[in-house]
Amino acid sequence: xxxxxxxxxxxxxxxxxxxxxxxxxxxxxxxxxxxxxxxxxxxxxxxxxxxxxxxxxxxxxxxxxxxxxxxxxxxxxxxxxxxxxxxxxxxxxxxxxxxxxxxxxxxxxxxxxxxxxxxxxxxxxxxxxxxxxxxxxxxxxxxxxxxxxxxxxxxxxxxxxxxxxxxxxxxxxxxxxxxxxxxxxxxxxxxxxxxxxxxxxxxxxxxxxxxxxxxxxxxxxxxxxxxxxxxxxxxxxxxxxxxxxxxxxxxxxxxxxxxxxxxxxxxxxxxxxxxxxxxxxxxxxxxxxxxxxxxxxxxxxxxxxxx
Numbered sequence: 001x002x003x004x005x006x007x008x009x010x011x012x013x014x015x016x017x018x019x020x021x022x023x024x025x026x027x028x029x030x031x032x033x034x035x036x037x038x039x040x041x042x043x044x045x046x047x048x049x050x051x052x053x054x055x056x057x058x059x060x061x062x063x064x065x066x067x068x069x070x071x072x073x074x075x076x077x078x079x080x081x082x083x084x085x086x087x088x089x090x091x092x093x094x095x096x097x098x099x100x101x102x103x104x105x106x107x108x109x110x111x112x113x114x115x116x117x118x119x120x121x122x123x124x125x126x127x128x129x130x131x132x133x134x135x136x137x138x139x140x141x142x143x144x145x146x147x148x149x150x151x152x153x154x155x156x157x158x159x160x161x162x163x164x165x166x167x168x169x170x171x172x173x174x175x176x177x178x179x180x181x182x183x184x185x186x187x188x189x190x191x192x193x194x195x196x197x198x199x200x201x202x203x204x205x206x207x208x209x210x211x212x213x214x215x216x217x218x219x220x221x222x223x224x225x226x227x228x229x230x231x232x233x234x235x236x237x238x239x240x241x242x243x244x245x246x247x248x249x250x251x252x253x254x255x256x257x258x259x260x261x262x263x264x265x266x267x268x269x270x271x272x273x274x275x276x277x278x279x280x281x282x283x284x285x286x287x288x289x290x291x292x293x294x295x296x297x298x299x300x301x302x303x304x305x306x307x
Contacts, residue, residue: 008045010041011042011044011045012070012074013031014031014033014038014045015041015042015045015053015074016071016074016075016078017030017038018038018054018061019053019061019067019071019074022060024038024042024061049070051064051066052067053066053067054067079141079142082142083141083142083276097125097126097282098127098129099126099128099129099282099283099286100129100143100146101144101146101147101148101286102131102133102143102147103130103132103148104132104133104148104149104150104204105132105133105134105227105228105229106227106228106229106245107148107150107245107269108132109228109229110232111251112148113130114251116128118293122285122289126285128286131144134202134203136149136153138155139155139272139273139274140158140274142274145273145274145277145280146271146273146277146283146286147271147272147273148163148270148272149272150166150267150269151204151267151268151270152268152270155272157275157276158273159272159273159275159278160271161270161272161287161291162268162270163269163270163271163290163291163294164247164268164269165266165269166245166246166247166266166267166269167206167245167246167264167266168207168243168244168245168263168264168267169244169245169246169257169262169264170242170244170257170258170259170262171242171248171256171257172235172240172256172258173235173236173238173255174254174256176235176241177256177258186214186217189217189219189241190218190219190220191220193222193241194219194221194222194223194240194242195223195224195225195231195234195235195241195242195243196211196224196225196231196242197211197224197226198226199211199224201226201227204267206266207245207267209264210262210264214243214262221240223240228245228248231243231244232252235255236254241258245267246263250297271291
């Protein structure tokens, strides 16, 4: 019959700190324990499991294969404990503390960041950690608290709210068009410089499809950048005609639309957060702020006749 090993939470916590630090001394400092106390606990854990968890060498400690397995488990446990602690705190606190928000580079830099001043005015004690990446972060595992994504999230256990729809369109400055002439039909793009995201860089499928469609017109000159902020800067510098999301127009009124019949399919924008954060005051404050800004954005777009 196999012997059942009852794991000691304290020993696992100490093992995790040692594996993380790669040294008994550093782990001891973190845990406020002496090096000998840490060493004793690790030896006891190794005896209990009847295995060696660390290779000891001059430069510190390296995990054995068995140590790696246990470290993976303790890492997952620690993440879950942190997530649970954060959720308990979230349900009780007022609107302050850290809020991890993730979205794409384009939306984060061009739409969200310029509007955050209003949120800070209302809640000066918020600490927003804005994580801009195309990679979809894992919300239930608390890689982020709130996400704004350019498609409906597929993960279960998420509260999702559709914010708006965007389209990729063609834009240029009046100065560029005055110098190079305005294209009347897509085939005229042959005589212009196209500025867009590199087809190989991470981006929304609708934008990629539009770029691939435009490339069939034998474009002579191109500039590709791996995010929309770079595309916008190049357009503002009169370098050419850029493929950009339509939500930028309100903040850059000097940019004009080119070839109004050319655009991508609609891209839905969703705000999502884990079910467990339903009671979180800071998540609610952020969600309400974004929704208010979207409404103001829509009104302003209508007034400009951008839709």
